[in-house]
Amino acid sequence: MNAPVVDLEDLHFRWPGQAGDCLDIASLRVAAGEHLFLAGPSGSGKSTLLALLGGVALPDAGRLRILGRETARLPAAARDAFRVDHIGFLFQQFNLIPWLPLLDNVLLPCRFSARRRQRALAQAPTLAAEAARLLDHLDLAPALWRQPAARLSVGQQQRAAAARALIGRPELVIADEPTSALDAERQQRFIDLLLGECAAAGATLIFVSHDTRLAAHFPRQLTLDGINRANREPEGRDGRAGT
Amino acid sequence: MTHLPALALRSAWNRRYTLALTLFAIALACALLLGIERLRGDARASFAQAVSGTDLVVGARGSPLQLMLHAVFRLGEPGGEMPWASARAVAALPDVAWTIPLALGDSHRGFPVVGTTGDYFTHFRYGSGEALRLAAGASFAGLFDAVLGADVAERLGYRVGERIVLSHGSGHIEGLAHDDKPFTVTGILARTGTPVDRSVHVGLEAIAAIHLEWQGGAPMPGVRIPAEFVRKFDLAPKTVSALLVGLKQRGAVFAVQRQIAGMPGEPLTGVLPGVALDELWQLTAVAENALLLVSACVVAVGLAGLAAVILAGLEQRRRELAILRSVGARPRDIFLLLAGESLAVTLAGALAGIVLHAGLRLVLSPWLQAQYGIGTAPLSTTLALAPGEWRLLAGVLAAGGLASLLPGYRAYRLSLADGLTPRI
Incomplete structure (x- = not known):
């Protein structure tokens, strides 16, 4: 269990048709249970890093290990299964399927992953009970659970999305600007809730945001510009900043 | 999944x-x-229903399809006429159970008039062997009696007892009227879903009677024979348009067809309804x-x-x-x-x-x-x-x-x- 949850080494990636690398990371290790704030303005290669971590894009060179697994070596379907088995995702907004009731949105990972299902059932007698427990922890009243997601406020939707990312205890939670649609006070509350739940579930959290004011909540902070060599001025290299 | x-x-x-x-x-x-x-x-x-009970349709030699369409469905142009004597000869063939003579060519307000005999009402079969049934009145008895198909009665609003006038010629263009010899509706047939519904049925003699003073498709000028005198004339038909034939045994149909084709006198054709219809469907x-x-x-x-x-x-x-x-x-x-x-x-x-x-x-x-x-x-x-x-x-x-x-x-x-x- 002392293998890092995320382990990048000399990672290169460029989108097809682009001249230079979009990502060029010498090294990034995130240990189990760690809560990392990764600062990255738009255009710093943030989405690309998320795509690589999620296994929907593959590195051109270098090492990318999640939980000790070289995901790039897995067949595509196994990568999709690995993603849902071990990673919970939180996006900027529009995190939920609008026509699906809140509770069903939260249960989506359990529908696609037997592992998440089993781990959820280890926490509560039924899947719905586990979803309810998380929603309750995230301050969502039971009256909302049967509502289609589109009827909820953005703040409520983001909290439900956090419940979805956490259900079935994935080892890694990746949050991509989850607070950008919230006002300052709600951002604060949301991050506190998220950190608390991740800590309770023992999940590693990578929180990506352009808003450096949020960094103070996290024990470890990095900037993507700091680790991504592709974004730097050429300095004799042929690289050019990607998007 | x-x-x-x-x-x-x-x-x-x-x-x-x-x-x-x-x-x-x-x-x-x-x-x-x-x-x-x-x-x-x-x-x-x-x-197919309209001819289901008929084994052969016999007429003057010509196109089998034209004969079928005209005789059974009252569609298209008439072919030649066949002599009454030939019709009698066909009826006398040993394998023939019954014949129904059909004399076509007149109409009433667009509906075809069929000159026939009482055999029409006893022998004609349609659908799965159903016989014609009168919904009202009776079959024709007198010379100028008519029996209407269901559609004719319904569309023209006719009842039993109505007096109607036939026109010379078929189709929707009205020919010359036989207005000196009106007919009386004596019966109305029940609906059959076949061309019978659209037909006006009269006796063969009546067809002869209304054409007594006619020659070559037009009335002879200056000749007028009042209705009450026509019985003094010979009203035996000289020709008919077609003959529907029922056999004692269906298996004999090809033999009878050959006999008809080889009969002396005017050349005749015997048409198997199914074969002629197949020809139509190909068209x-x-x-x-x-x-x-x-x-x-x-x-x-x-x-x-x-x-x-x-x-x-x-x-x-x-x-x-x-x-x-x-x-x-x-x-x-x-x-x-x-x-x-x-x-x-x-x-x-x-x-x-x-x-x-x-x-x-x-x-x-x-x-x-x-x-x-x-x-x-x-x-x-x-x-x-x-x-x-x-x-x-x-x-x-x-x-x-x-x-x-x-x-x-x-x-x-x-x-x-x-x-x-x-x-x-």
Whole structure:
């Protein structure tokens, strides 16, 4: 269990048709249970890093290990299964399927992953009970659970999305600007809730945001510009900043 | 992945209005396709019903199809006449059970007049062996009596006792009127769903009587024979248009046909109704196929609309697909989700088409019956599909399957390109 949850080494990636690398990371290790704030303005290669971590894009060179697994070596379907088995995702907004009731949105990972299902059932007698427990922890009243997601406020939707990312205890939670649609006070509350739940579930959290004011909540902070060599001025290299 | 259909269903429910409209378009197209196929079958069945009890149609030598159409269906141009003596000779053949002489050529307000004998009402069979039945009144007894088909009575509002005047010539262009010798309606036949419904039946002698002073298709100038004097003349028919023949045993039909062809005197033709009808269907096949082609195009338009609607909605669903990808949906699942939706709409559209078709038939069948004499079946048999119709529907579903590949493939590509962050 002392293998890092995320382990990048000399990672290169460029989108097809682009001249230079979009990502060029010498090294990034995130240990189990760690809560990392990764600062990255738009255009710093943030989405690309998320795509690589999620296994929907593959590195051109270098090492990318999640939980000790070289995901790039897995067949595509196994990568999709690995993603849902071990990673919970939180996006900027529009995190939920609008026509699906809140509770069903939260249960989506359990529908696609037997592992998440089993781990959820280890926490509560039924899947719905586990979803309810998380929603309750995230301050969502039971009256909302049967509502289609589109009827909820953005703040409520983001909290439900956090419940979805956490259900079935994935080892890694990746949050991509989850607070950008919230006002300052709600951002604060949301991050506190998220950190608390991740800590309770023992999940590693990578929180990506352009808003450096949020960094103070996290024990470890990095900037993507700091680790991504592709974004730097050429300095004799042929690289050019990607998007 | 048993949760995918449930997810697809809920997603489709979310877009139910557009999908319902698309489904309706496909249902209409399928109903049209079925309707045309069924109408063709019904038209054929209806023609076959009208001659189901007749083994041979005999007339002057000429086109068998023309003889059939004119004698049985009162359509098209008359062929030559056959001498009455020949008709007697055919009736006297040992294998012949009965004959019904038909003298055509006059009309009443567009409805054909059939000169015949009482044998018509005793021997004529249609459908599955049904005999003609009088709905009102009695068969003709007097010289100037007439028995009307159901449609004639209904459309012209005639009752028993009505006095009617026949016109020379057939069809809708009124010829010269036989107005000096009016007829009395003595009976009205029950509906048969055959050309009998559209006919005015009178005695062979009456046909002779109204043409006594006629020669070469026109009245002789200056000659007038009042109705009360015609009985003094010889009213035995000189010619008839055709003879419907029933045999003692159907198996003898080819032998009798040969005997008729070889009879001395005027050359005659004996036509097997089924063979002549086959000839007719070969002629109409081109038009039928053209109609089927048109309705197949309508189906194609409906399916293209379906693909377009789902493709258009796809742009708005890119986030939905990205979310599904993030929770482990494979690109293959995304493909199945979208393709399955299109296919399900096609399937539901086809089923709705069957029901819609049955409903339309139910509403339209009285009109079809009255207008074209096309008999229609009850609802239970309307809903049951013939093998040909199953093939058509299978074709629709296959085309729908092909059309549904399009949104499926597009969603597959999008979900691969977008990954977890749709670029909108």
